[in-house]
Amino acid sequence: MVTILTKENSIANHYLVELRDVNVQQDRMRFRNNLERVGEIIAYEISKTLDYEPIKVQTPLGEAAHQVLQEQPVLATIIRAGLPFHQGMLNIFDRADSAFFAAYRHTKKSGEMQVYKKYVNTPNLDGRILIIADPMLATGRSLVLCCKDLLAEYDIKELHIAVVIASEEGLQHVRAFIPEAHLWVGDVDNEMTSKSYIVPGLGDAGDLAYGNKE
Numbered sequence: 242m243v244t245i246l247t248k249e250n251s252i253a254n255h256y257l258v259e260l261r262d263v264n265v266q267q268d269r270m271r272f273r274n275n276l277e278r279v280g281e282i283i284a285y286e287i288s289k290t291l292d293y294e295p296i297k298v299q300t301p302l303g304e305a306a307h308q309v310l311q312e313q314p315v316l317a318t319i320i321r322a323g324l325p326f327h328q329g330m331l332n333i334f335d336r337a338d339s340a341f342f343a344a345y346r347h348t349k350k351s352g353e354m355q356v357y358k359k360y361v362n363t364p365n366l367d368g369r370i371l372i373i374a375d376p377m378l379a380t381g382r383s384l385v386l387c388c389k390d391l392l393a394e395y396d397i398k399e400l401h402i403a404v405v406i407a408s409e410e411g412l413q414h415v416r417a418f419i420p421e422a423h424l425w426v427g428d429v430d431n432e433m434t435s436k437s438y439i440v441p442g443l444g445d446a447g448d449l450a451y452g453n454k455e
Contacts, residue, residue: 242423242424243426244424245426245427246279246282247428252282253427256279259271260279260443261406261441266449269449269451276329276450277326277332280328280330281330283330283427284329284330284333284334284403287372287403290423291311291312291370292312293308293309296309313336314334314372315338315339315363316330316334316339316340316372317373319341319343319387320341320342320343321450321451322376322445323375324450327339330374330403340364341361342360342387361390365395366394366395367397368398369395369397370398370401371397372401373388373400373401373403374404375402376406376446377405377406377443377446378408378411378415379411379438380411381410381411381413381418384411384415388402388422389419392419400419400422402422402423402424404424405427405443406426406430406439406443407429
C-alpha cells in the first residue's frame with residue numbers, strides 16, 4: 242500500500258512547498274520545523290490504520306467512553322537528516338520507543354554504488370509495529386538494507402515506511418524488495434541525478450537541517 246499526501250489538498254502541501262523552496266530553505270530552523278510538521282501529519286495518517294480498544298474515563302462530571310490506541314509503535318529513523326522528521330512523529334506517538342540507524346552510500350570509480358550500515362540502536366522489535374522515517378527516498382538501497390536486516394532479525398508485526406520526498410525509482414525498489422511494507426509519502430518525483438539526488442527534490446536534507454558536512 243502506498244499513500245501519497247499530495248494526492249489530496251491539505252496543509253501538508255504548504256509545508257512541502259516551503260521545504261522545496263530554495264529561498265525558504267535559507268532559514269534552517271524553518272526547514273527543520275517543516276520536516277517536523279510533515280512527520281506529524283504522516284504519523285496522524287498512520288494512526289488511523291492502527292488498532293484501538295474501548296475505555297471509560299472519569300471526568301469531573303461523569304464518565305466518558307472513548308477508544309484508545311492498543312499499543313504504541315516503535316519509531317525509527319536514519320540519522321542525521323531524519324531527526325526532525327522523527328521528532329514530528331514522536332510529537333504524535335509520544336509514548337513510543339525509538340530506534341536509530343546510520344547508513345551511507347559509497348560510489349566506486351566504476352560507478353557502482355555500495356551501501357554500508359554503520360550503526361544500529363533499537364529495542365526488541367518482536368511483535369511490534371515499526372515506523373521508519375527517512376526524509377528522502379532516492380535509490381531506496383540504504384532503506385531496504387536496514388529493513389531487510391531488521392525483518393531477518395525480528396518478528397516485526399507491521400512495517401510502515403514514511404518519507405517526505407521519494408523518487409519513482411526508489412519507490413519501486415522498496416515495493417519490490419519489501420512488499421509487506423506500508424509506504425507513506427509526501428510527494429513523488431520522477432528523476433534522479435547521476436549522484437542519486439532526487440530531481441526536483443529539495444537538495445540535501447541533512448545539510449539544510451544541520452549545516453554542510455565535509
